[in-house]
Amino acid sequence: MSIIAKSTPWKGNWIWGGSEESPRNEWRWFRTSFVCPYGLESSAKAVLWITADSRYEVYVNGTRVGRGPVRYFSTDIFYDGHEVGHLLRRGEVNTIAVQAMHFGVSNFAYIRGRGGLLAQLDVFSGNDEITLAKTGDDWKTSVHAGQDPAISRMSCQTAFAERIDGRRLAEDWTSIDYSDADWQQATVIGPVGMEPWVRLHPRDIPYLTEEPVLPTRVTSLNRVVPYRLTAFIDAYRLMKAPGEENANHIRFCGAFATIIRLREEAEVKVMLHIGGLGIVRLGERLYSGEELAGEPPLACIRAKLPAGDHLLLYTVYGPEHGHSNRFGVDADKEIEWISPVEAELPETGEPMSPFVRVGPSFTYTCIDYVDQYALLSSWETEKIRFADRIAPLSSIGDLRESGYPLEPVPHGLANGEDAFMPQFAKRESEAYSVPASLQRIAVASADPGVVPVFNNGDTEFMLDFGKEWSGYLEFELEAEEGLTVDWYGIEYRKDTYVQHTFGLDNTLRYVTREGFQRYASPVRRGFRYLIVTVRGATKPVLVRGVRLVQSNYPAPEIGAFQCSDDKLGRVWDISKHTTKLCMEDTFVDCPAYEQTFWVGDSRNEALVNYYTFGGTDIVERCLRLVPGSGFQTPLYGDQVPSAWTSVIPNWTFFWIVACREYAEHTGNRAFAAEMLPSILSTLRAYLTHLNADDLLDMKGWNLLDWAPIDQPDDGIVTHQNVMLKKALEEAVAIAEFAGIPEESKQFEAFAARMKSAINRHLWSDERQAYLDCIHPGGRRSTVFSMQTQVMALLAGVAEEERSETLKRYLTATPEGFVPIGSPFMSFFYYEMLMKSGNVQWMLDDIRDNFGFMLDNDATTCWEMYGHTTMNRANENDLTRSHCHAWSAAPGYFLGAYVLGVRPATPGWAKVIIEPLNGDLSWAKGTVPLPLGGCIDVEWKAENGEISSLVVTAPEPTELDIRVPETCTVSIRRVRQLPESN
Missing domain, CATH: 2.60.120.260 (Galactose-binding domain-like)
Known part of the structure; x- marks a missing residue:
């Protein structure tokens, strides 16, 4: 529409x-x-x-x-x-x-x-x-x-x-x-x-699409018994100063407590999923550090307790960003929890939970780019003092006498209606084969799937939707009244291993009425697998019509790519699907965990989109949203529109690059002119952070990559300096493209001064490379990374001799240098490989890194490379997010360089066709054009060279074909309809 x-x-x-x-x-x-x-x-x-x-x-x-x-x-x-x-x-x-x-x-x-x-x-x-x-x-x-x-x-x-x-x-x-x-x-x-x-x-x-997607099969069936008690506590809301106007993370010193009541002696287990956890008290015993066993991020304790009431208390400190505290309590005998201050509930009419808040004794809100070292130091001091005072307190009476505020927690902020904790806080889990009657859930049939009943447990089964999707869950049930049906979306499983979405409560809890019912959720979710648990059934539940209404930006799937290496073709496919799922009303980083428009991510996502879908208005919308964060900071936010006032300088610099790329991609000079004042405004704000040596020296989230590079939140970070230099030059280019070059002339001089300063102060003659940073006080970093060298090359900072040295590092990482280790950084690495003509190296790198994803059943690109970042405590924990569009680089590079289709002039009025074959014998595909239509390319190679090329292009498009003289070239022209059609 x-x-x-x-x-x-x-x-x-x-x-x-x-x-x-x-x-x-x-x-x-x-x-x-x-x-x-x-x-x-x-x-x-x-x-x-x-x-x-x-x-x-x-x-x-x-x-x-x-x-x-x-x-x-x-x-x-x-x-x-x-x-x-x-x-x-x-x-x-x-x-x-x-x-x-x-x-x-x-x-x-x-x-x-x-x-x-x-x-x-x-x-x-x-x-x-x-x-x-x-x-x-x-x-x-x-x-x-x-x-x-x-x-x-x-x-x-x-x-x-x-x-x-x-x-x-x-x-x-x-x-x-x-x-x-x-x-x-x-x-x-x-x-x-x-x-x-x-x-x-x-x-x-x-308007976004709505495309029903059905599950492909039921993969597993289990009888499960959850912990007797599970709950969540919204610690962020309870420990934060009043007001929900921001989403900044907080640090605090506080605790939560409840009473565990046993009718008789029992073996008690407690499982906690709590960020910033300190000590835990269960009855007379205190637990901390290694005593809190369990596989991270879970902590577990167990104890034999006599009949009676026992204090369960834990201290918590943050930093906390809004995730709930979660815990479960189980016992081999009857158990319940009760409020420690039950007789003191306020007469507000609001129901209270069985939990009380202790403190906080200290809270502050963290603003990333503001000097808060004094607050941090006070918090660290108070943590020690608070822990020392809380540790000896073994009863509610002791807590009252401590002098800390002891407040009952409202039911709305803490209760046992938590569908997430029971997904992994299980006392028992027993596998069964999947009967045909249950498998019918995954078949578009008039006959419903029949969920079997276990007399001594709940029924859990898992639906596989074939690949990752993002949208709105819908289902139909026929059930008895009062059952609890939990729906829980995950991204990854392998054999019996389930990767739980820690940090994301991806659940929907539904309580049934008698008979037939249907429900359509208005909450967006991303997942591949859906775990369904029917709790409390006495007779089989009939399930039909389970589907996810896939919803994304309505981009036609114009782009295509195939080649003689099927693995590369499959990598291109998952890159495209990843990008699709991360195109909502803006680009988002991932469809599951965050659904957030991260400004820096979107630059790379926009380029992939140009080659897979050809969408332009989503790119323009994203770019125009960014200056709206100016009321929060003149440096612009790293995710918008957002209530977390957070700045990643590189993300703002990537936004400026993306503005220039979009203006030239579409040929839209008016857009360039409209965005220029905002671009110049934020650059002026950044220039105020230059030190006497003309280097960017600032506090902030000075991030480039999730890798062990030296990028402190204060000081002179090299990759950030080279990107500011590039952003200044990009502003000059935007002004020239808009036809108002005089608006940005001053920034040419700043860029030149920064380039000179970077080469003077941040180059190491000994290591023949740029060091990662200079820490506050002047301490030079001893870390050298490929990330820093790549960005220095892309920004054009290195002089000729230094440039040639760094280019050699692209295919021979010096010993001790931090290597490229993430798909996001690979985008910039591939850019530099292509500028250096190393297509074979890029193809091999894609086969190795993205091939590992395929080998592990990936249908979308992961946030991180599993073989370089896997959690060594669990070999199956390969990455957090399994669908991250900042990782979809092959969707751009295989089209732009292997097909070889790139713009030669703004708006693609003239197009370069320069295929690079590497070790491939053929490739073919389609690249969308920004103003409509597309270019089809098909080539073959013999003896390592392109031998034949067929190009289909619209009549008005001028072609600059660059192939060997021996190559047979065939060009087919198609006419375009007038705009009125």
Whole structure:
């Protein structure tokens, strides 16, 4: 559907319901009904304009017509325009129903505003414009009764996991016939233009796809028994100073406690998944360090305890970014936990959990690029003092007398309705063969899958969707009332090993009502495998219609690549699929763990996209979002729009490079001119961090790569300096392309001065290379890395002799140098290999590193190379994220250099065809053009040289073909339709 901008005035007002401006994790339903005029022409255009804070799903007469809005900064929110004329019933009552989901917390894709909905239905018939419905106090609203807001965060980067009670879920609430008589009247909270949504903008990207994907098979069946007690605690919210306006990480000194009650003597086990864990007390014994056994990130203790009440307490310090604390308690006898301050619960009406908070005695919010060493030192001192004071306290009475605040924890921030911890906190797990009746779940059949019942445990089975996907889970069940069905998405398994998504609560807990029911989740998830656990069943559950509605940027899959080495072809395929899954309303780093638009990642993702899908508006949207973070820092954020005020200088520099690449890729000079002021503004801010030697010397997250290179968060980091020098030159190029070169002339001199300073101060004659950094105080790093040398080459810093020396290192890493070790860094490494003409080296590197992924059943590119970064404590733990588009470099390089298709002029008016064969005997494929159409290339090689080449290209495209004189060249031209078509 095309992007629609609103031309008529907004007549509706912002509305909400309830007493809270920004309730935590509230899903709220809205409805209105109206009569559509009988005489309305069938050709009339009806557009439903809508936006909401934080997200919405909208239905017309029971049919879902869209979801949104795209991510935004609160002051500049986007609205959608859905064409709904085909759904209207002339001369009858019609209904608009909206599910608005307000996060109530900030994260990496949303800055907390307040709950709000704005909608208006306009009909355009000839010259007439009629408003049939608009948000106001005539709308009805109700809190979604079946959604439990008291659930944990999915991750610090995203919002909340999901718990749905099907017994309280009205499936027909979107229909015309549903009665909302007992709903409340919506509250008008203000007109268009009110804060925080000062400006409204039309959606600037097409609507995402919705493509149903079915599982391919049931891979396993197990009888499982979870720990008797499991829970989560939102330590971030409880230890943080009041306010959810930011998502910055915090350090603190605090503890949580509960009472474990035993009716008789029992063997007790405790499993903890807690970041920043200190000491743990269970009864009379204190545990710390190596006494907390277990495979990281889990800690485990066990003890034999007598009947009675026992204190369970742990200290925790952070740094904490929003992940929940999780733990489970099991025993071979009956066990329960109770609140240590049960008689002191406040009379607020809010239910309390069985946990209490101790402290915090010290908390501070970490801002990455601000000097906070004094706070850090105070925190480290208080950690020791706090631990020394807490360690001897073995009862609640002792805790009270300690003087630390002892507060009951609300049920909404800690409770036992945790579907994640039971996935690995299991007392028993016994494998069974998968019966044919269960396997039917993975078949598009009228017959449902039958989930077997175990008398002494729950039923767990795993669905394989064939490859990784990203979207919205839907299912249908037929079950008895009150069962718990847990759905848990993971990315990787091998044999009996399951890689749990530690750091991501990728679960949906559903409680059944009697009989047939269906549910469609509005929460985006990424996974390949889906673990389903049916808990408490006394008779078989029937399951049908399980699917993931794959949702991504609607880019046609134009790009193609095949060659004589099937492994390279498969690597290109997974690179393309990875990029697809990481194209949402912006590029995102991964579809599972974060779903975050990381600015630096997106530069590489944009280039891969140009060769696989050809999308341009998603790139422009991403680039335009970045300066919106200027209110947080003039250096611009490393992920936007985000409430984590975080700066990675290189990510801003990569953004400037991407702006120039996009402007030239599309030939869009106006874009270059529009972006130039923001580019120059942030560069001026960075130049204030130059020291007297003309070197960038600053505090920040001075990152380039996940590798053991020396890149401290303070000081003179070489790769960062060379990238600032390059960014200054890129700004000059952008200004020249925009036709306003005078705007950036001053930056040429800064770039030249920086180049001279880098060569004067950061080169080692002894090692014949650039050192990684100079630490504060002047200590020169003893670490030399290929990462630093590659960036110095790409930035054009090295002089001729030094440049030739570094180029030799590309294929012969000097002893002791940190080698290239991640797919992200490989992108820059491959860029330099191609500039040096080392195509064979690149092909072999892809075969080795990406081939290892294929050998381990990868369907998408991993965040890290498993064979270089695997957790040695667990040989199956190969990488965190198994789908990371910053790793999809082959999707670009195989098209740009093996097919050999690259732009020679802006907008691809002239195209270079220069295939590089290496040891390949043939290759063929397709490269999309930015203004429509594509170029097809097919070549063959004999005796190590290209022997024949066939090119199909649009008529207007000029071709610069570079092949050996002996090569047979065939060119086929295709005509293009006029733009009006």
